[in-house]
Amino acid sequence: SISMSILSFNEIVDVLILTFALGYIFSDMIRKPKNFDFLGSDFNDFKYAALIVTPAVLLHELAHKGVGIYFGYDSILKISLFGLGLGVILKYFNSPIIFFVPAYVISSGAFGNPENFALLALAGPAANFLLYWISDWLLISRKYPKYNHAFIVSKKINLILMAFNMIPFGFFDGAKVLAGNPMLYWSSLIIGGFLVYKNEQKWNNYAMRF
Numbered sequence: 001s002i003s004m005s006i007l008s009f010n011e012i013v014d015v016l017i018l019t020f021a022l023g024y025i026f027s028d029m030i031r032k033p034k035n036f037d038f039l040g041s042d043f044n045d046f047k048y049a050a051l052i053v054t055p056a057v058l059l060h061e062l063a064h065k066g067v068g069i070y071f072g073y074d075s076i077l078k079i080s081l082f083g084l085g086l087g088v089i090l091k092y093f094n095s096p097i098i099f100f101v102p103a104y105v106i107s108s109g110a111f112g113n114p115e116n117f118a119l120l121a122l123a124g125p126a127a128n129f130l131l132y133w134i135s136d137w138l139l140i141s142r143k144y145p146k147y148n149h150a151f152i153v154s155k156k157i158n159l160i161l162m163a164f165n166m167i168p169f170g171f172f173d174g175a176k177v178l179a180g181n182p183m184l185y186w187s188s189l190i191i192g193g194f195l196v197y198k199n200e201q202k203w204n205n206y207a208m209r210f
Helices: 002-006 009-025 045-070 081-092 114-141 145-165 173-180 182-208
Strands: 074-079 103-108
Touching: 009 045, 009 074, 009 081, 045 074, 045 103, 045 114, 045 145, 074 081, 114 145, 114 173, 114 182, 145 182, 173 182
Parallel strands: none
Antiparallel strands: 074 103
16 A cells, blocks of 8 residues: 555554654643534543654654655554653653653665765655744634644654754754755755744734733
């Protein structure tokens, strides 16, 4: 089937583990608003956190995988058991700071083509950039007011993921983009950063009126 050709059985299992782990890790930070329901299902904080955080993390990784497949690489989605385990432990001990790497994509052969590797690396933050604007549009549209809290949190989560992953050193995506295509890195950072800054400024000005 198409779904199985995109994601292997092992990858689907990893996605399920990822969803449960993210729901647990963020269940205290992202609290479900009262009377929130989704598709008729009553949600607790665990499900609500998973509903918001998982798309941000998963679509980031699937964007890496999709671009890798487009370029003809064997791109495999994997969860970081150490990373997720660290997040779960920090949450269990009520750590005020939670930092972990939940998942990653291995694209064999991508290192041999720096420009392709740069595009592959940029795909993840670009997915978060897109989700940021979708969440923003859903807020502005006022079509689904009972989900406004979810859209606001989704905006913040995707903005944080996007910003962190554009850091230009270490194991972050930004370092890979910069190494493979400096012009692509700086143009993406400046244009994307400017658009997000102006948009956040608009919301701050809007909030100050009340």
